[in-house]
Every structure is written in C-alpha cells, then in structure tokens.
Amino acid sequence: MHYITLHFFVALLVLSILPVKGAASNKDSVRYEILMNSKLLEDLKINASLNASFNFTSRNLILLSSTDQFYLMGWGNLVPFGKKAKPVIGAFAFTPDSILMVIRNNELCYMDSTGNLSFVYKLPGAGMGISAGRYVMYLYERNSAKKKNALYALARGGKYTKVLEVPRPITSVEEYNGDILFSTENAVLRYNPATKSLKALATLPDKSAVESIALDPTTGRVYFSAGNLTGAILDNSPMVITDKLGGTLRYANGLIVFNPKSRLMIRLTGLETAINAPPPPPVTKPELEEKTEILTNASIIDLVRNQLSDDLIIHIISRSKVNFDLGVDAMIALSDQQVSSKVILAMKQAMRNQTSESKL
Numbered sequence: 541m542h543y544i545t546l547h548f549f550v551a552l553l554v555l556s557i558l559p560v561k562g563a564a565s566n567k568d569s570v571r572y573e574i575l576m577n578s579k580l581l582e583d584l585k586i587n588a589s590l591n592a593s594f595n596f597t598s599r600n601l602i603l604l605s606s607t608d609q610f611y612l613m614g615w616g617n618l619v620p621f622g623k624k625a626k627p628v629i630g631a632f633a634f635t636p637d638s639i640l641m642v643i644r645n646n647e648l649c650y651m652d653s654t655g656n657l658s659f660v661y662k663l664p665g666a667g668m669g670i671s672a673g674r675y676v677m678y679l680y681e682r683n684s685a686k687k688k689n690a691l692y693a694l695a696r697g698g699k700y701t702k703v704l705e706v707p708r709p710i711t712s713v714e715e716y717n718g719d720i721l722f723s724t725e726n727a728v729l730r731y732n733p734a735t736k737s738l739k740a741l742a743t744l745p746d747k748s749a750v751e752s753i754a755l756d757p758t759t760g761r762v763y764f765s766a767g768n769l770t771g772a773i774l775d776n777s778p779m780v781i782t783d784k785l786g787g788t789l790r791y792a793n794g795l796i797v798f799n800p801k802s803r804l805m806i807r808l809t810g811l812e813t814a815i816n817a818p819p820p821p822p823v824t825k826p827e828l829e830e831k832t833e834i835l836t837n838a839s840i841i842d843l844v845r846n847q848l849s850d851d852l853i854i855h856i857i858s859r860s861k862v863n864f865d866l867g868v869d870a871m872i873a874l875s876d877q878q879v880s881s882k883v884i885l886a887m888k889q890a891m892r893n894q895t896s897e898s899k900l
Contacts, residue, residue, distance in 0.1 A: 569813035575602070575796070576613060578803040584618055586611070590800040592752075592788045593631045598638045600792070602805075605629045610651075622655035629657075631669045635677055635696070643668050648679070648694075661699065664690070673715035680722070682709040691722065704731060704738070704859075707851035712789075714755040714762075721762060723750035727848055728764055728773065729856075738859035739833045742773045743846035754789035754796075759812060765789050770797055772815060781811065835862045837870055840887065841877045854886040862890045 581587075588606035595603045602613040603621065607628045610621040622640075630643035640651040646666040649657040669680045673693075679700055681689035689709050692700040706724050714721045720731045726744040731737070741762065744750065748766040755762055762773040765786035771778050785806070787799035794809035833839070835857060843853045864870075864887045874884055 569810040571809050573794075573807040573809070574805075575807055576618075576798075576803070576805040580616065581618070581803055586618060590803065591629060591631075592798070592800050593633075594788060594790065594798050594805075595633050596790070596792055597634065603632070603634075603640075605632065622651050622657075625657050630667060633670045633672045633677065635672060636675060637696075641670060641677060643670055643679075648700075669710065669713065671713045671715075673720075678703075678713045678715070678720070680710040680713055682711055684709050689724070691720070703733065706855055708849065711749065711751055712753045714753055716755055716757070716760060721753060721755065723753050723764065725849060725852055726750060726766070726846070727852065728753055728762060731859075736859060737833070737861070738856055740843060740846075740848070740856065742776050742778050743843070743848060744778055745846065747847055751786065752789045754791045756791050756795075756812075761812065761815075763789055763791065763795050765797065770795075772811065774815060779815070781808070833860065835860045835864070835890075837865050837874060837887075840864075840879055840883065841874070844877060844879050844883070850880050850882050853883050857883075857886050857890050860890075862887070862894060864888075864891050866891060 588609065591605045591607065593605065597603055597612070604611045604613060604618070608624050608626060610625075610629070611618040612621045625642075625644065627645050630645070632640060632642040634640055641660075642649045642651065642657055643663070644657060646663045646668075647659055648661045648663055648670075649659055652658045663679065665681055665683055665686070667682065669682050671678050671680075675695070677694040679692040679694055681691075683689060686709075688705045688707060690705045691703045691710055691713065693703050694700040703720065706729075708724045710722050710724050712723045718732065718734065720733065721741065722729055722731070726747055726749060728741045728743075728750060730739055730741045742764075744766060748769065750764050750766050752765045753762060754764075763781075764771055764773065764778065765788070768786045769780060769783045770786050770789070771780045773779075781795075785797055785799060785802075785804070787797050790796045790798075792807075794807040795811060796805065796807045798805040840853065840857075843856070866888055871884065
C-alpha cells in the first residue's frame with residue numbers, strides 16, 4: 541500500500557488543517573494511506589452499494605458489508621465473508637470476545653459458525669446502531685421521528701438495559717475509561733454512569749450534524765465527522781482536519797475515514813504531531829467524579845451560542861448539578877443572549893429540585 545506525505549495529499553485531495561485554537565500545525569507529519577477506492581472495487585467487480593458501518597476482526601482485517609453480504613478486506617482484496625443475509629444488513633460490531641453482532645431491521649442477530657445470522661433479541665425499533673465497549677455492547681436509537689432516543693447496554697448473556705435517553709437521534713458511541721462518549725445533533729457528549737453526569741464535550745459552531753466519532757485509546761483524543769468535514773476535539777473545541785472528506789470513523793494505528801458514497805477509505809497517521817498539542821492525559825474514574833461540571837448561567841449561554849437545541853440543553857440541565865443565578869438582572873441577561881423561556885424554566889426547575897434534594 542502506498543504512503544504519501546500531506547504535502548502531496550493537499551494537491552490530490554485538497555486536505556486542509558485548520559486549528560480552531562490557532563495552534564500551528566506540522567502538515568508534513570501527516571501521512572495518508574488509501575485502503576480502498578472505487579477503482580479497486582471496480583477491478584474486483586463489486587458493484588453493490590456499501591453500508592456506512594465497518595469494523596475490525598481479531599486478525600485486524602477490515603469487515604465491510606453491502607445490504608446482503610459481508611466482505612473482508614486485506615492486502616488489496618475484498619472477499620465475501622459469511623452467507624448472504626436477508627433481510628437487509630444494518631449496523632454491526634464485534635463483541636469483546638469476537639462474536640459478530642448485527643442489526644437486521646428491528647432484530648439483534650449474531651453470525652453463527654455456519655456463516656448465517658441467528659436471531660438474539662427483538663429491538664425497540666428498526667435501524668439502531670451498535671458499538672463495542674470493554675465489557676458490554678452499546679445499542680442506540682437513531683430515529684429522527686422519535687421524541688426520545690435511548691442508549692442501551694448489552695452485557696454478555698443478558699438482555700439490554702437502558703442507560704439514558706436524549707431528545708435527538710444518537711449517531712455514534714465510544715467508551716473510554718468508564719465514560720460513554722456519544723454524538724447527537726451537532727454535539728459530542730460525555731456521560732459518566734457512576735455519577736450520572738452528562739456534559740457537552742464539544743459542539744460544532746454551526747448546525748452540521750455529527751455523524752461519527754472515533755477515539756484514540758492511547759491518548760484519549762476524540763475525532764468526529766460531519767458531512768464532508770473530519771476533525772478533532774482540542775481543549776473542548778473542534779478543529780478541522782479536512783473539509784473535503786467525511787464519513788464513518790474508526791481508530792486503528794491512525795484515523796480511518798470511510799465514505800461509502802465515494803467508495804473511498806483512507807487512514808491518516810501523524811495527527812497528534814500535526815495538531816501540535818499535547819494529547820489529553822488518560823482520565824481515571826475518580827478524576828471524573830471530582831471534575832463533574834456544575835452548570836452555571838455562563839454554561840447555558842455557551843450551549844446556546846453553539847446552537848444546541850432547547851430540548852438537548854434541557855436534557856443536559858436535568859442530568860447535571862447546577863448553580864444558576866436566577867435574579868432579575870440575570871434573567872434579563874439570559875434573554876439578551878437568546879436563551880429561550882423554555883430553557884429558563886428548566887433552569888428554575890433544576891434549582892428547585894436540587895434545593896429539595898439537599899433538604900432530604
């Protein structure tokens with residue numbers, strides 16, 4: 541496989557690195573590797589549309605799928621894996637012990653030893669997403685027609701249990717040091733099951749929906765995609781890596797970006813040097829508990845400026861510790877900053893609830 545430095549990548553793909561914080565970037569440190577493109581698929585006579593999902597086997601081969609067939613990719617080749625599946629293959633992921641779990645309409649299935657998909661559970665809805673944690677699998681709803689979309693945890697040998705709900709579709713989930721990172725709307729959120737705290741890790745400055753997130757498990761760096769944009773989170777702010785290519789993200793010896801529409805998959809390496817900032821240190825569970833954020837008026841104004849919906853802001857308020865100033869002058873200031881009356885009512889209710897709890 542062929543490696544080309546970012547200097548040539550700019551000419552070929554117009555890749556741009558634009559740090560939001562203004563940090564300098566060493567562009568020549570970034571390299572890219574083309575793992576798959578439309579020419580390879582044409583040569584292999586694979587004309588089927590590919591799903592956005594992809595994963596890694598225990599042997600570090602890449603698993604892709606069309607609507608009815610899985611493919612293993614490695615060494616410049618794609619070969620069918622398992623038997624043809626009906627109905628349509630949706631999202632899929634490997635369990636920690638390497639069992640392939642597949643969403644098929646509103647069913648959770650696994651691939652058995654014969655290569656067939658076998659039914660496990662009926663799910664709350666069709667088209668759910670799935671991802672692997674260290675000990676559990678995560679199932680998540682991504683239905684824009686629903687008023688609430690839930691995230692579920694599936695333990696080995698047990699049924700799924702609801703972890704949380706949000707007012708918009710959940711588009712991607714990662715686990716890191718006991719935290720659950722997930723994307724919804726234009727935000728990447730962090731939820732700690734131990735403290736039940738929910739906070740915005742980063743939000744995009746416009747209403748572009750975050751489609752996928754990926755985590756570098758060594759550094760804790762979080763990457764995201766939205767439309768044709770792929771970026772990284774730096775000091776709780778998004779920075780653009782490229783505004784020419786987005787898609788499904790995974791991290792494995794570099795950031796892999798897969799765009800099924802353009803039938804292109806690339807791996808980017810050297811990103812930490814290009815970002816030119818020290819990676820966030822690994823965070824332990826006690827540290828997370830100590831650093832639970834207390835929401836203030838300024839926190840709410842920041843969420844509004846970053847264009848989170850009222851429903852999502854209210855949901856964050858309901859799951860957080862708060863210390864709001866609800867005096868007359870503060871209420872006027874909130875209104876001047878475009879904080880809606882709906883959100884202000886939620887702030888008042890949160891303060892009342894917290895006061896009541898402290899008296900118990």
